[in-house]
Amino acid sequence: MTNAAQSIKPHRATMGIWYEFATRHRASIVAVVILIFPLVMPFTALAVNILIYGLYALGFNLVFGYLGLLSFGHAALFGTGAYLCGIAIVHLGWPWYAAIAAGIAGGLLMALLIGVLAIRTRGIYFAMVTMALSQCVYYLFYQAVDLTGGENGLRGINVRTIDLFGLRIDFINPMIRYYVIAAFVIAAFFVMSRILASPFGAVIEAVRENEMRARASGYDVTLTRLLTFILSGGFCGLAGALQALHLSIVPIEILHYETSGLVVMIALLGGMGTFFGPMIGAAVFLVLENIVSVWTVHWQLIVGAIFIACVLFFPAGIWGTLIARGRR
Amino acid sequence: MAGLSFDLIALQLFAGLALGAIYVLFAIGLSLIFGMLTVVNFAHGAFYMVGAYVGLYLISIGGNFWICLVAVPIVIGLFGLAVERVLIRPLYGRGIDYPLLLTFGLSYVMVECVRIAFGKTGYPFDTPEVLQGAVDIGVGYFPLYRLFVIGATAVVLLALWLFLEKTSYGLIIRAGARDPQIVRVLGVDVSRVWLIVFGIGTAIAGFAGLLAAPLQGVIPEMGGTILAEAFVVTVVGGMGSIGGAVLAGLLVGVVVSMTSLFAPEMAKVSIFALMAIVLIVRPQGFFGRAGLMS
DSSP states (O other): OOHHHHHTSSOTTTSOHHHHHHHHTHHHHHHHHHHHHHHHOSOHHHHHHHHHHHHHHHHHHIIIIIIOOOOSOHHHHHHHHHHHHHHHHHTTOOOHHHHHHHHHHHHHHHHHHHHHHHTTSOTHHHHHHHHHHHHHHHHHHHHOHHHHOGGGOEEOOOOOEEEETTEEEESSSHHHHHHHHHHHHHHHHHHHHHHHHSHHHHHHHHHHHOHHHHHHTTOOHHHHHHHHHHHHHHHHHHHHHHHHHHHSEEOGGGGSHHHHHHHHHHHHHHOTTOSSHHHHHHHHHHHHHHHHHHHOSOHHHHHHHHHHHHHHHOTTHHHHHHHHHHHO | OTTOOHHHHHHHHHHHHHHHHHHHHHHHHHHHHHHHHOOOOTTHHHHHHHHHHHHHHHHHTTOOHHHHHHHHHHHHHHHHHHHIIIIIGGGTTSOTHHHHHHHHHHHHHHHHHHHHHHOSSOBOOOOOGGGOSEEEOSSSEEEHHHHHHHHHHHHHHHHHHHHHHHSHHHHHHHHHHHOHHHHHHTTOOHHHHHHHHHHHHHHHHHHHHHHHHHHHOBOTTHHHHHHHHHHHHHHHHOTTOHHHHHHHHHHHHHHHHHHHHHOGGGHHHHHHHHHHHHHHHOTTOSSOOHHHHO
């Protein structure tokens, strides 16, 4: 990590050594946890979901936690990534790696389109405009039946084997599928760590902390916001592409505003603006959802109530609360 | 395009105004609450939906539509008062995003509670007998109920306008929207004003849900769609401006209805295109204060 990242973390001296170690090697720690995770987690399909939603939340957290803008339209970025990856495979017959690239490109492009409009507004409007625009994207994909399958979703994204430098890997095997997806997620975490540690990452947080001062220091606030939103789109697009490969279908609900709300809940639950928060949030949220949905079909009631309690009593989230405890 | 007469377009315009009337009612509540409390009520769609279901319930136990018109706003308004007092008040001063997030979670809870009580599938909602049929409005026959929706919206708007502009309590509310600090210094309990404004806003949302029910039936998810569309209305009209909400609500209704006549496949998307144009040309909306947006 460069000095830029460390200098913006306050009270470094008062933190425990464990925390400094965790900050320095944050991406590596995530990698180790992800690699051993399926060994302690009995349900591999759930583990894959946690990976994908963790990545989705990671991308969202860049805008929500680090840039300080609440977006309620991230489903559009996630969904576009999934749809473009699926379309590349089903309609164009592209190989899996090209399809993933198409998914990332889709996320970036959609973030550019939404970002250019939404960034003209601020604060509370940003949430409203992003939500409205993502609803527009939902209708557009819903109506393009030839390309997206409309209401039925995009079916037939069958990737059975993955060719890697002459090696044929069986993508049906759940354990192998987990590690293939994990490779991309871990790579994304390293890239995110690098972005946050770069001077640009410091500018992102400077804009959040004090927009006037950032502008006075000569930084282009609007451009920073737009670039960050686009970067976030790349991460969410990748998450969407992996979701398409994992499910072999892209349901239209992926673009629904509840998918946008889901990532807001995950990020807030885990701890916004923290590096580990999104992954912890995704794990806790999805495991909780799994347990509650076994017990009752009305899991949304429980989830909504827990979310309300979080906003009222633990706005810093699980990891944020732990950090605050550690600093005392 | 041979069948497109002036009369047909005029009729479609009226249909758009009726649709717009629902948007207006929904958006003025949203705008009123935001203008006073700076809270974006993400549960506004849920209040709207519960309003329709309360109407459904009252009719099923023997009430009629006219009783509902009075009872639904009262019930939803009281519920809104409780929500503000218990859930939203602790969040004042904690950043503008938190009430938004809380009301979002609340909308999950409300939708799921309605699903538990009434089931997941929707219900049809009968148009009251007196309001069935159509009347000749000069350019052709127009459904009487839609005319009633426009009229009822006008009455609510007039009442709200009189309350805000002509009563001393309305004066306090308008002053509180300008500068809550000064109002507090003058000895007014601002938090009570906020409580009442939230109650009024949600009561109007419940009323709008009831009015919309005979037009489209009731399902637990009916609030989510209109919420996104109401955001378009508030962005186009200018957030916090009631006049803007009225004008933009009617405009959005007319745009939807006109595009469904000329290009049906674009009807859903057209209003978002409208919002995009407004954001590029005039980001603060028709009547928005420039400072709020930038």
